[in-house]
Amino acid sequence: MQTNSPPLLEMRNIKKDFFGNQVLTDINLTLHEGEVLGLCGENGAGKSTLMKILFGMDVIRETGGYEGEILLDGKPVSFSTPFEALEAGIGMVHQEFSLIPGFTAAENIVLNREPKKRNIFSEVFGERLDTLDYNEITGRAEAAIDKMGFHIEKNMRISDMPVGHKQFTEIARELSKENLKLLILDEPTAVLTEKEAEALLRSIRSMSEKGIAVIFITHRLHEILSVCDKVVVMRDGFVVSDVPAAETTVNEISKWMVGRNVSSADSRDIRDTSGSRTILSIRRLWVDMPGETVRDVSLDVREGEILGIGGLAGQGKLGIPNGIMGLYEAGGTVELDGKPIPLNAPRKCLDASLAFVSEDRRGVGLLLDETLEWNIAFPAMQVQNKFLRSYLGGLVKWRDEKGIREVTERYIDELAIKCTGSKQKARELSGGNQQKICLAKAFALEPKFLFVSEPTRGIDIGAKALVLNALKKFNRESGVTVVMISSELEELRQICDRIAIVSGGKIAGIRPASDPSEEFGMLMVSMVK
Amino acid sequence: MNETLADRNNFTVRDRLKSMVRNFGLPRLIIAGFLLLLFIAAPFVGADFWTQISNTINRFSWNAVMVLAMVPMIHSGCGLNFGLPLGIISGLLGATLSIELGFTGPVSFVMAVAIATPFALILGAGYGWLLNKIKGGEMMIATYVGFSSVSFMCMMWLLLPYHSPTMVWGLSGKGLRTTISLEGFYDKVLANILQINIGNLSIPTGTLLFFALLAWLMWAFLHTKTGTAMTAVGSNPTFARAAGVNVDKMRMLSVVMSTWLAAIGILVYEQGFGFIQLYMAPFYMALPAVSAILIGGASVNKASIGHVILGTFLFQGIVTMTPTVMNNAIHMDMSEVIRVVASQGMILYALTRKTEVTK
Numbered sequence: 001m002q003t004n005s006p007p008l009l010e011m012r013n014i015k016k017d018f019f020g021n022q023v024l025t026d027i028n029l030t031l032h033e034g035e036v037l038g039l040c041g042e043n044g045a046g047k048s049t050l051m052k053i054l055f056g057m058d059v060i061r062e063t064g065g066y067e068g069e070i071l072l073d074g075k076p077v078s079f080s081t082p083f084e085a086l087e088a089g090i091g092m093v094h095q096e097f098s099l100i101p102g103f104t105a106a107e108n109i110v111l112n113r114e115p116k117k118r119n120i121f122s123e124v125f126g127e128r129l130d131t132l133d134y135n136e137i138t139g140r141a142e143a144a145i146d147k148m149g150f151h152i153e154k155n156m157r158i159s160d161m162p163v164g165h166k167q168f169t170e171i172a173r174e175l176s177k178e179n180l181k182l183l184i185l186d187e188p189t190a191v192l193t194e195k196e197a198e199a200l201l202r203s204i205r206s207m208s209e210k211g212i213a214v215i216f217i218t219h220r221l222h223e224i225l226s227v228c229d230k231v232v233v234m235r236d237g238f239v240v241s242d243v244p245a246a247e248t249t250v251n252e253i254s255k256w257m258v259g260r261n262v263s264s265a266d267s268r269d270i271r272d273t274s275g276s277r278t279i280l281s282i283r284r285l286w287v288d289m290p291g292e293t294v295r296d297v298s299l300d301v302r303e304g305e306i307l308g309i310g311g312l313a314g315q316g317k318l319g320i321p322n323g324i325m326g327l328y329e330a331g332g333t334v335e336l337d338g339k340p341i342p343l344n345a346p347r348k349c350l351d352a353s354l355a356f357v358s359e360d361r362r363g364v365g366l367l368l369d370e371t372l373e374w375n376i377a378f379p380a381m382q383v384q385n386k387f388l389r390s391y392l393g394g395l396v397k398w399r400d401e402k403g404i405r406e407v408t409e410r411y412i413d414e415l416a417i418k419c420t421g422s423k424q425k426a427r428e429l430s431g432g433n434q435q436k437i438c439l440a441k442a443f444a445l446e447p448k449f450l451f452v453s454e455p456t457r458g459i460d461i462g463a464k465a466l467v468l469n470a471l472k473k474f475n476r477e478s479g480v481t482v483v484m485i486s487s488e489l490e491e492l493r494q495i496c497d498r499i500a501i502v503s504g505g506k507i508a509g510i511r512p513a514s515d516p517s518e519e520f521g522m523l524m525v526s527m528v529k
Numbered sequence: 530m531n532e533t534l535a536d537r538n539n540f541t542v543r544d545r546l547k548s549m550v551r552n553f554g555l556p557r558l559i560i561a562g563f564l565l566l567l568f569i570a571a572p573f574v575g576a577d578f579w580t581q582i583s584n585t586i587n588r589f590s591w592n593a594v595m596v597l598a599m600v601p602m603i604h605s606g607c608g609l610n611f612g613l614p615l616g617i618i619s620g621l622l623g624a625t626l627s628i629e630l631g632f633t634g635p636v637s638f639v640m641a642v643a644i645a646t647p648f649a650l651i652l653g654a655g656y657g658w659l660l661n662k663i664k665g666g667e668m669m670i671a672t673y674v675g676f677s678s679v680s681f682m683c684m685m686w687l688l689l690p691y692h693s694p695t696m697v698w699g700l701s702g703k704g705l706r707t708t709i710s711l712e713g714f715y716d717k718v719l720a721n722i723l724q725i726n727i728g729n730l731s732i733p734t735g736t737l738l739f740f741a742l743l744a745w746l747m748w749a750f751l752h753t754k755t756g757t758a759m760t761a762v763g764s765n766p767t768f769a770r771a772a773g774v775n776v777d778k779m780r781m782l783s784v785v786m787s788t789w790l791a792a793i794g795i796l797v798y799e800q801g802f803g804f805i806q807l808y809m810a811p812f813y814m815a816l817p818a819v820s821a822i823l824i825g826g827a828s829v830n831k832a833s834i835g836h837v838i839l840g841t842f843l844f845q846g847i848v849t850m851t852p853t854v855m856n857n858a859i860h861m862d863m864s865e866v867i868r869v870v871a872s873q874g875m876i877l878y879a880l881t882r883k884t885e886v887t888k
Contacts, residue, residue: 327771347773356771364771367764369831378761379772381754388754397754 006074008033008213009054009182014068016049016060023049024237027068031182036204036214038224038245041234042257042312042487047217050234051184055092056085089181091174093188097166101159105152106141109173115140144176147210149203150196164196171200175207183207184215189223201227219312221250221525233257254521258489270513271497273305279481280449285332286505287316287323294319294330295505301449301483306475308492308513309485311502312524317485318359320502321451325349325356327364336449350383355447357438359454359485361431365438368427372419375426375437376411377404380444411440415470432463439470450474453485468495489520556878560824560843560871567850574857579729581850588845590720590736591801592821595794595814596841597740598787599822600747602667603832604756605783606763607660609822609876612671613815615656615678616791619648624796624805625705628714629693638715638800645792652678653788657781664766668829672815679812686807709805715796716803736801743790744834759783763830794818820844820872847871 007030014027024046031037041047052059053066056079060066070077072088079085082092099108107114115137116130141154152165152172161169167188174183185204189197197220204214204227216228224231228245233256241248241256280301287294294316301307311317323330326346334341342348349356358364367375380386387404388397408422415436419429426437435455442450452471456464472495475482486492492499493513500510501523508523550558571581595613602610623645632640656674660667687704691697696709710716722735750756762769762779770776795814799805822832825840851867 325771327767346770347775350773358771360767363765364767367761367768369764370761374757374761378757378768382758383773385754396749399752399754399757 005033006071007031008035008073010069010071010074011050011054012069012071014050014053014066014070016046016053016066018063022237024053024066027234027237027239029232029239029242031213031215033181033213034208034211035230036208036216036228038228038231039215039217039234040219040221040224040231040253040257042489045234045257046237047234048186051092051186051215051217054079054085055090055184056080056082086177087179089177089179090184091177091180091182092184093167093170093174093186095186097170099158099166099169102157104155104157105161105165105169105172106137106154108158108169109141109144109154109176110137111173113177140176141172144172147175147207148172149206150199164192167192168196168200168203171203175212180212182213182215184217186217187219188216189218189220197223219525221253224253225250250525251518251522254525255518258517258521258524271305272512273302273497276302276304279303279337280483281335282320282324283333283335285320285323285330285334287319287328287330289316289319289322289328292316292319292322293505294323294502297332297502297505297507299500299507299510301481303481304475304479305497306472306482306484306495308496308499309483309502310487310489310492310499310520310524311508313487315503315524316505317487317502318453319505321356321453321483321485322358325354325451327358347383350379350445353445353448354451355379355442355445355449356451357442357453357455359457361434361438361457365441366426366434369425371423372412372417372426372429372437373401373404373408373422376408376440376444379441380407380446383445386444407444408440411436411443415440416466430459430463432459432467435459435463435467436470439467439474443474446478447480450480450482451485452482454487455484456486456488456491464491471495489517489524493517493520554826556875557824557826557843560847560875564843564846564850567846567854570858571850571854574854576853576857577729581853583729583731584849585842585846586732586737587720587801588849589841590733590740591798592794592817592845593740593837593841594743594797595791595818596821596825596837597744597747597834598790598794599818599827600832600834600837601759601783601786601790603822603827603830604751604763605759605780606766606830607780607783608668608671608829609819610671610784610787610791611668611815611819612656612674612678613787613791613818614675614811615652616649616788617795617811617814618678618682619652619788620645620792620795620799621682621805621807621811622648623792624799625691625696625709625807628696628709629691631693633714635715635718638718638796641715641796642793645796646789649789649792650785653785654781656788657784660784661777661780675815676812679809682811683808705807707806707808707810709807711799711803711805715800718800719797720801733801736797739797743793744837748834755779755782816872816876817844817848820875823875823878824871844872 009031011027011029014024016024027050039047054070061080077088079088100111115133117133119131122129138154145152145154148168148171150168152168158166158169171188174180189200192200201223204216207214216224218224225245231243231245231248231253232239233241233253235257278300282297282299285294285297291314297320309317309320319328322328323343324334324341326344326349330343334343336352336354339352341352362368367378377387381388385397387400387407389400390397405422411417412419412422417433417436419433426434429437455467455471459467468491471482471484474480484492484496496513498510499513499520501508501520503524503526508526511519568581572578598613598616599610602608623641626644627637627641630640659674660670663670691705696705698704698706719735719739720733725732725734751760758769758774759779759782762774762776766776821840821844822836823840824843825836827836827840848868
């Protein structure tokens with residue numbers, strides 16, 4: 001590597017907090033021309049935030065900017081918009097496609113930078129009436145596709161393309177920018193088939209030979225090892241290791257990714273439930289949940305345990321509860337206590353004493369514009385006819401406002417929900433307190449079996465502990481079986497008895513929570529597709 | 530020191546005023562102020578105050594039920610019922626059939642309600658089915674349902690085999706007339722019950738009581754399990770579905786209720802007004818009802834009985850007061866202009882602030 005010239009990119013002591021919540025601490029990174037850097041870490045480790053800072057995304061400025069310095073070619077820079085970053089030669093391929101479906105690949109590649117010809121109208125009315133130079137467009141697109149080293153049909157419409165080709169179109173678009181020095185690829189292989197992924201790796205290598213530096217973010221660790229010059233692993237907003245790729249292994253990286261507080265594992269109260277009977281058995285479950293497809297899951301949950309389901313984002317762990325509870329189309333068989341639960345019918349699940357706390361708090365979990373009373377009592381009222389008084393022999397079922405208020409106040413006390421009273425609107429509470437309302441809603445159903453999905457997403461550390469304790473207490477005191485889905489392995493290891501890891505839409509393995517984290521890390525990446 | 534204190538006082542007073550205005554809603558405040566001004570101005574331009582009050586109350590009693598018809602669909606998240614004419618047509622079918630079948634006096638009203646009901650239920654169910662197919666675009670589709678049903682019935686009023694001489698065109702002996710007098714049928718049947726007459730003031734107690742009964746039933750319904758589910762469906766359909774509520778069924782129920790109330794509403798209107806109006810008349814019924822409930826403080830997804838009462842009073846107050854007062858004052862017919870500006874402007878205002886609710 002060119003050690004004498006200044007590095008292409010240097011990030012010094014980057015810090016960033018979102019409203020007091022520290023997400024990046026003292027990040028230092030250097031990258032030389034033509035170098036390929038693999039960036040990995042669990043979800044929420046801070047990878048995306050770091051890239052957003054580098055790319056000058058609006059969200060960073062809107063949330064109070066960042067601390068630290070970024071040097072490009074030895075000169076300090078600070079981008080306040082992505083346009084400035086593009087100008088400086090940084091390209092980014094996002095996880096979500098930003099292509100125009102009705103345009104061809106070539107048109108998308110040169111979009112907004114189209115070569116133009118003057119004509120009589122544009123001479124008179126200005127350059128907005130210039131004609132597009134289609135020969136030149138095709139030429140440039142071809143050049144970019146050549147540079148990428150993977151052939152895509154330049155005249156094909158985006159809407160007709162397989163998903164992998166869309167990804168390559170995005171990459172070609174970045175490559176068509178002449179001053180491109182640094183390309184950021186945010187999980188580009190997530191949507192690719194194995195063959196396409198290999199082609200992508202080849203094209204990364206060829207870019208690197210042409211002097212373009214690449215930051216490659218992926219969950220597929222073997223890809224990192226095969227293509228990157230060095231590996232940077234992030235965890236909880238810190239860089240935990242920065243080593244040449246040749247000197248490490250998949251094993252080591254996965255250990256770095258998840259291995260925190262390993263010693264604290266001993267103090268936890270883990271129950272051995274191997275003698276208990278199976279309460280919920282799932283056989284060959286598939287769920288069509290966009291972004292969280294479940295392919296083939298078979299799983300037995302034992303009575304009285306807390307089972308954790310972990311795994312990387314997009315591997316299908318969220319699809320399991322959403323599918324069983326009938327919110328997304330699903331197939332397979334699910335039996336509770338030996339009785340089959342019909343799928344795709346939310347009401348049937350609730351009638352069978354299953355309850356679900358959704359990961360989508362604001363979308364599914366809450367009536368934002370209604371009072372806390374309604375939020376907590378509603379499902380119990382509709383499903384079990386609680387908090388109702390019957391008149392005229394059950395013909396009229398009247399809302400029991402007093403009962404509703406009492407149960408709400410009880411849960412406000414028990415879960416220490418911060419609010420002005422039981423009549424406050426759910427919208428006005430903070431994220432952590434909203435989450436507690438969602439739990440209270442499920443507790444009020446007094447279920448036999450509870451699914452909790454991402455209960456601590458987006459809430460601060462104090463609230464996290466409260467929510468987790470409430471769950472644990474609910475399980476231990478009421479004997480309710482709990483299945484908790486979370487992206488944070490450490491959180492699962494704290495409260496669960498056993499942890500199942502989902503990878504590639506299947507169960508990669510189930511281990512007691514006391515197993516070391518690297519075991520789980522290995523499982524997480526084992527079947528990633 | 531004194532100055533700063535005064536400043537701060539000023540500040541808080543202004544702040545409090547601001548929050549009051551925000552809570553009550555600026556347009557509502559303007560309309561209420563305007564109406565108050567009209568009442569004050571009435572005696573000065575030579576209009577009798579008590580007559581004006583009576584007119585306002587009368588118009589209120591005719592229209593309130595149709596405004597009440599807005600409530601269920603707002604609660605279930607189907608938005609404002611611009612398809613009100615569909616319900617009105619059911620009511621008109623009930624009215625004309627009741628007369629055709631030879632009922633007279635108060636019985637004709639009861640029969641009109643009884644005959645209108647099945648029409649409202651069937652048409653409402655079809656309308657609800659349609660609205661369940663196009664979630665998200667309810668209000669636009671509702672508007673066209675209203676328009677097209679009115680146009681369709683324009684043909685039907687001519688073609689249906691009505692024979693009652695009180696209703697058909699005199700010369701040809703077939704096809705219904707545009708306006709049918711209700712004298713001898715159910716003209717003022719509700720209004721005359723317990724009517725109070727003091728000088729120029731007359732209060733149609735019976736009509737008000739009839740509205741009160743329906744409003745109470747609606748209020749009670751919203752306090753039942755089903756009513757609660759309906760409100761939750763409007764507030765967050767995904768939440769309701771996750772809680773085991775059949776979202777489509779609730780929406781369907783709300784549309785049927787709304788259509789039925791519209792049918793009853795037009796019958797109440799007719800008994801007060803004294804005439805059945807056919808053909809294009811239902812066309813102009815939806816907008817006043819929509820804007821009345823919005824003036825009352827409802828939004829596209831929140832409405833209460835209080836909004837209905839306040840809104841109908843304010844809207845009908847403006848409609849009855851402006852012609853007399855304004856015409857006497859400036860000798861120019863401004864009433865229609867003001868009515869249109871107020872009602873359309875209110876709808877526009879409400880649609881721009883979909884989520885906001887004034888309490």
